[in-house]
Amino acid sequence: MIRWKNEKGPFTSMNNVLSFALLCAVSSAAWSQWLNYPTPGIPRTADGGPDLAAPAPRTFDGKPDFSGMWFAAKTVSDACKKEGCITEERMSRLQVNLGLTLPDGLPYTQWSKDQMKVRMANGGRDDPHAHCMPPNYPRAWTLPQYTKIVQTPGLMVMLHEFNAAYREVYLDGRPLPEDPNPTWNGYSTAHWENDTLVIDTIGIRDDMWLDIQGSPITSRAHVTERLGRPNFGTLEVELTVDDPKAYTKPFTVSFDMAIEVDSQMLDEICLDDEQDAQLYE
Amino acid sequence: MNTTKRVIKGRLVNALTMALLDLTLATTAFAHHSQSEFDSNLPVKVQGTVSKVEWKSPHARLYVDVKQDDGGIVNWNFELPSPNTLMRRGWTRNALQPGDEVTVSGYRARNFPTIGIGKVVTGKDGKAIFAGSQE
Numbered sequence: 001m002i003r004w005k006n007e008k009g010p011f012t013s014m015n016n017v018l019s020f021a022l023l024c025a026v027s028s029a030a031w032s033q034w035l036n037y038p039t040p041g042i043p044r045t046a047d048g049g050p051d052l053a054a055p056a057p058r059t060f061d062g063k064p065d066f067s068g069m070w071f072a073a074k075t076v077s078d079a080c081k082k083e084g085c086i087t088e089e090r091m092s093r094l095q096v097n098l099g100l101t102l103p104d105g106l107p108y109t110q111w112s113k114d115q116m117k118v119r120m121a122n123g124g125r126d127d128p129h130a131h132c133m134p135p136n137y138p139r140a141w142t143l144p145q146y147t148k149i150v151q152t153p154g155l156m157v158m159l160h161e162f163n164a165a166y167r168e169v170y171l172d173g174r175p176l177p178e179d180p181n182p183t184w185n186g187y188s189t190a191h192w193e194n195d196t197l198v199i200d201t202i203g204i205r206d207d208m209w210l211d212i213q214g215s216p217i218t219s220r221a222h223v224t225e226r227l228g229r230p231n232f233g234t235l236e237v238e239l240t241v242d243d244p245k246a247y248t249k250p251f252t253v254s255f256d257m258a259i260e261v262d263s264q265m266l267d268e269i270c271l272d273d274e275q276d277a278q279l280y281e
Numbered sequence: 282m283n284t285t286k287r288v289i290k291g292r293l294v295n296a297l298t299m300a301l302l303d304l305t306l307a308t309t310a311f312a313h314h315s316q317s318e319f320d321s322n323l324p325v326k327v328q329g330t331v332s333k334v335e336w337k338s339p340h341a342r343l344y345v346d347v348k349q350d351d352g353g354i355v356n357w358n359f360e361l362p363s364p365n366t367l368m369r370r371g372w373t374r375n376a377l378q379p380g381d382e383v384t385v386s387g388y389r390a391r392n393f394p395t396i397g398i399g400k401v402v403t404g405k406d407g408k409a410i411f412a413g414s415q416e
Contacts, residue, residue, distance in 0.1 A: 035369060090366075123318075132339070145365070161365065266365040273337035276318055276360075 035263050042261050043232055050261045052233025059153065064195050064229045067151045069265065070257035072142055073234070092142035098211045098253055107248040112216050119214030127209055131277060132270030135162040136184040136208050137201070138223060138239050141257065148265050149235075156190065156197075164267045169199050176202055182219045184208070199225040216246045233259045319398045323389035327357055331381040336364050336374040343377065343399060345385060359385050359399040377402075377410070 043054035057065040072092030099106035108116070119126060129135070135143055137158070145161035154172035159165070169188040180187040180203030187203040201223040208217045217223075221243035228236040235257040242250040329347035341361040346354050361367065364374070377383070384407075387400035402410045 263369075266368065268338045268363055268365050270339045272339070273335060273342075274339060275342075276340075 037262055037264070039262050050233065050259065052231060052259065054232040056229035056231055059151070061153070063192060064197070065151055066149045066156070066197065066227055066229055066235060068235075069146050069148045069260040069263060070235050071144075071146050071260055073256040073258040075144075090146070091144035092255065094211065094253065094255060095139070095142040095144075096212050098139075098142070098215050099251070101253065101255075102251065106215055106251055108215075109244075109246055109248050112246045115216050116214045119209075124212060124214060127212065127214065128207070129209065129212075132163070132274050134165050134184045135160045136204070137167055137186075138225065138241070139208070139210050140165075140167075140185075141237060141239075141255070142211070145268055146260060146265060147257070159265060161265050161268050163270055171197075176200060182206065186221075186223065193226075195228060197227040199223075199227065201225070210241075216243075217241065218243055218245045220245045235259070318390060319388045320391045321388055323391070324386070325389045325397050326384065326386040328384045329357070329382070331377050331379050331383055332356060333379060334374070334377050338365070339363055341367055343383075343385065343402065345383060355395055357385070358396045359387060359402075360397070361399050361402075381405075383410070 038048075043051040045051045057067075059065045071090040072094070074093060076091050076093055076096070094100055097105070124130065129139075129143070135145070140147065140158075140160050140162070143160075143162060148159040150157045150159065152171075154170070156169040156171055158167040158169065160167070167185045167188065169190050171190050173191070174189055176189055177187055182203050182205040184205060186201040188199050188201040190197050190199040192198070202221070204217055204219060204221050204223070206219045209215065210217050221241060224240040224242075226236075226238040226240075228238075230236060236254070237257060238252060238254045240250055240252040241247065327345060327347045329345040331343065332346045333342075333344040335342040335344075341364050343359045343361055345357045345359065347357055348354055367376075382405045384403045385397070385399050385401070387397045390396040390398075404410045
């Protein structure tokens with residue numbers, strides 16, 4: 001496992017390499033599932049629970065270490081509890097509308113409004129997520145499945161439970177490519193601004209959705225995610241989308257992710273038993 | 282746009298969002314669904330015997346044989362949360378077995394009379410089996 005400076009002393013890049021190699025090896029094999037395995041290196045309170053207010057762990061070079069399993073801090077469960085309904089507990093309210101917390105909502109262009117009218121007219125049945133397509137960041141932050149960050153000095157990997165997906169973020173100083181082949185997550189590089197990791201992403205596909213109501217994002221988008229970890233238990237995400245085709249101006253949405261400890265990723269391969277598409281008609 | 286208009290527009294946007302959110306909670310409840318699938322205007326509550334449990338992604342499924350007034354049996358197919366979600370609530374793939382008597386309430390599929398999305402599952406003793414911490 002990755003060890004943190006403030007817990008077990010500095011960790012080496014070799015430790016990271018070995019940890020990541022082990023993670024990759026384990027991910028592809030049948031594994032035991034320990035959802036309550038007490039993980040070493042977690043700051044604890046007197047009762048044995050995680051000390052969420054403890055200082056954020058840092059890497060050997062003093063940067064915040066964002067490694068860990070994360071889920072949306074504010075979820076639809078809050079509303080659902082009133083009904084006692086069954087829902088995916090970890091789904092962020094921003095999954096329903098990414099602009100929920102903005103006074104004016106998202107600044108849609110007319111093109112976007114037209115797109116969304118079509119997308120909602122048929123009940124969202126063309127949502128890629130509803131057809132088991134891969135999770136796409138930044139939308140993936142707000143899905144009910146977990147993101148697991150594995151951070152090394154030159155590369156951050158985000159593992160996502162849905163379809164056992166991954167995203168790479170390069171921290172080695174390389175520039176963004178000139179004309180990347182559009183993909184689900186685009187191409188991401190990052191740099192540090194003090195304790196904030198600034199991730200820049202371009203090369204996202206044209207047909208991606210940002211939320212259930214069909215807010216678009218296109219290949220013209222430049223996405224910036226500013227990550228901060230003010231304490232052990234919190235990952236702050238400040239998301240800015242600059243997409244002149246889909247939005248009249250850049251917009252910024254901020255949200256928190258919460259740490260999950262003593263647990264592990266559980267693959268959710270959507271196509272394993274997808275039966276919902278037959279119900280869309 | 283002046284402040285008043287912005288506030289009004291903001292409230293309208295949020296009202297629409299909350300309506301969509303309510304619909305999401307009431308019907309699909311899961312991110313990986315179309316809104317057209319289940320209908321919150323078609324609540325359903327059935328009592329019967331578990332015939333099969335499917336413990337697969339993206340949704341566990343509970344099949345229940347329900348006796349009809351005419352003596353026939355109808356097999357209902359109820360969609361549940363993902364096995365991952367259920368496991369994190371302490372459920373296991375063996376929590377329900379064929380032959381168990383259950384009552385399931387939820388919502389019916391819009392166009393399929395014996396397919397539904399499970400909201401609450403209670404056992405023979407009337408206690409909720411499945412709703413976990415949210416009940």
